[in-house]
Amino acid sequence: MAVALYNPSTDSGLKKLDEYLLTRSYITAYQASKDDITVHAALSGAPSSEYVNVCRWYNHIDALLRLSGVSGEGHGVAIEGFAPEEAIATPPVADTKAPAAEAEDDDDDDVDLFGEETEEEKKAAEERAAAVKASGKKKESGKSSVLLDIKPWDDETDMKKQEEAVRSVEMEGLHWGASKLVPVGYGIKKLQIMMTIVDDLVSVDTLIEENLTVEPANEHIQSCDIVAFNKI
Known part of the structure; x- marks a missing residue:
């Protein structure tokens, strides 16, 4: 909307x-x-x-x-x-071959950790899938990297317990990664956390709806949003 x-x-x-x-x-x-x-x-x-x-x-x-x-x-x-x-x-895309030193100068804590899949990458993935199908081999399950935004109820929410509640969710094909607290104003911080999933085993929407926004996790979590989703 x-x-x-x-x-x-x-x-x-x-x-x-x-x-x-x-x-x-x-x-x-x-x-x-x-x-x-x-x-x-x-x-x-x-x-x-x-x-x-x-x-x-x-x-x-x-x-x-x-x-x-x-x-x-x-x-x-x-x-x-x-x-x-x-x-x-339609802004121009920056030159991805820029020197490493320049990239370090532009380093920013808030930069998305995952990028959009390019047309070339999509085409290559489709070609690999077609080759596997033609050879009669079973395609291996793909993996994805996901960045989540976990928001607290207010500035009194215990962020340590919030992260513990998130990481307590365990299932086959799910691996929790790095995390950080990001200020959003008025003394409130949100949790950003990465996870790697096996696509055939874990549904991110189901993970959020059935594990992160229901009891007991929702005692510390107001909402959970997908910030970035990237195939790996």
């Missing part, structure tokens, strides 16, 4: 955007999309540090545009008093 926002180049618009991003990582979707680019372009520059949530989001999108670009379609966003240029919808 499309959203309508006030012009973020004004103080009142920035304040509204900061409140909007308090419980969201992106403007309209579970991953960076063209809607984020539209709002990013509407800002006259980096926002003041007093707008904690806008700064977090702005730095994240800025880093993505520098490193790998954004390809998600989003759900549509309208900004009062701002008409995005046509070119904004």
Whole structure:
């Protein structure tokens, strides 16, 4: 569903955007999309540090545009008093062959840990699957890397117990990885955690609905969102 926002180049618009991003990582979707680019372009520059949530989001999108670009379609966003240029919808993808030193300079804690699967990768995967089928061999189960956003109820939620509740979920084909706490404002932090799953054995939606957002885990977890999903 499309959203309508006030012009973020004004103080009142920035304040509204900061409140909007308090419980969201992106403007309209579970991953960076063209809607984020539209709002990013509407800002006259980096926002003041007093707008904690806008700064977090702005730095994240800025880093993505520098490193790998954004390809998600989003759900549509309208900004009062701002008409995005046509070119904004399809930003150029940064050169992936840039020197390692430059990549280190652009390092950002909020950069997505997983990227979009390219057309070349999809084509190669399809060709491998066709080759396996033609040879009569059984295709091995694929794996995926998933980044989750785990939000607490409030600033009094015990984040250590929240992570323990998440990691206590065990099932065949599921492996929990690295995690970190990300400030979202007003003393509240959310948990970002990676996991690797065997596609044929684990459904991420089922994992969330039947394990992470029901008792006893929901005592420490308000909601759980998929930030990134990448085949490996």
